[in-house]
Amino acid sequence: MIELINITKTYEINKNNVVTALKDINLKVEEGELIVLKGASGSGKSSILSLIAALSKPTSGEVIVDAKHISKLPDNFASEYRRDNIGFIFQKYNLITTLSVKENILLPLVPLNPDADEANEKLQRVMDMFKIEHKEDAFIKNLSGGEQQRVAIARANVNNPKIIIADEPTANLDEKLSLHFIEILRELKALGKTIVVATHDPLFFGLDFVDREIEMHNGVLV
Numbered sequence: 270m271i272e273l274i275n276i277t278k279t280y281e282i283n284k285n286n287v288v289t290a291l292k293d294i295n296l297k298v299e300e301g302e303l304i305v306l307k308g309a310s311g312s313g314k315s316s317i318l319s320l321i322a323a324l325s326k327p328t329s330g331e332v333i334v335d336a337k338h339i340s341k342l343p344d345n346f347a348s349e350y351r352r353d354n355i356g357f358i359f360q361k362y363n364l365i366t367t368l369s370v371k372e373n374i375l376l377p378l379v380p381l382n383p384d385a386d387e388a389n390e391k392l393q394r395v396m397d398m399f400k401i402e403h404k405e406d407a408f409i410k411n412l413s414g415g416e417q418q419r420v421a422i423a424r425a426n427v428n429n430p431k432i433i434i435a436d437e438p439t440a441n442l443d444e445k446l447s448l449h450f451i452e453i454l455r456e457l458k459a460l461g462k463t464i465v466v467a468t469h470d471p472l473f474f475g476l477d478f479v480d481r482e483i484e485m486h487n488g489v490l491v
């Protein structure tokens with residue numbers, strides 16, 4: 270379902286300084302597969318996630334998702350593709366602390382302009398799934414770390430995306446919350462989501478429900 274073919278990604282800082290973040294990467298992720306991308310800081314993990322999410326384009330090579338050439342999409346189609354297909358989980362959750370739980374979860378739906386009943390149905394589904402409905406009107410700043418985590422995961426799933434992308438999801442979490450996140454990941458996998466996690470957290474290594482661990486080093490898969 271996700272295919273990266275001969276991907277090279279360079280960042281030109283200036284004419285004399287070009288960073289090669291990814292070198293001739295080939296990677297196939299099947300539908301329903303859970304992949305852990307591991308490797309030191311700067312090895313290229315986030316660059317791969319950005320390409321899958323159509324947040325950036327490769328310098329050369331192809332990104333194909335469900336037979337669509339993502340790397341060739343014009344920007345407006347790229348954001349549509351993201352909205353319809355991708356759920357993001359970020360390391361600091363990126364929740365808006367002055368909004369309520371409900372408002373944060375609904376944010377990805379705003380550009381779709383759904384009718385109120387449809388939005389409410391989607392909201393209830395994920396609040397129930399990730400057990401946060403008892404806090405729907407609470408402000409983020411008044412939630413515990415675990416509750417904030419559940420809001421972030423509910424928000425990533427409100428569009429019912431097929432693909433979940435998580436970039437260092439446990440980087441700021443204590444061990445208890447990290448283990449809780451891993452249990453949620455197990456649930457998402459059981460729901461049939463295709464999941465790519467970039468992490469250097471050893472808690473993710475050797476998990477029975479992870480299909481593949483792929484190591485990156487200096488922009489190549491090793």
Ligand SMILES: Nc1ncnc2c1ncn2[C@@H]1O[C@H](COP(=O)(O)OP(=O)(O)OP(=O)(O)O)[C@@H](O)[C@H]1O
Nearest residue numbers: 280282288289290309310311312313314315316317
């Ligand atoms: N926008 C950018 N401009 C210039 N260089 C960049 C940019 N984004 C990434 N890089 C460089 O590309 C390389 C790969 O970075 P990337 O963020 O993909 O690595 P990473 O493995 O995700 O690192 P981390 O674990 O620290 O997030 C690094 O050398 C980084 O400095």
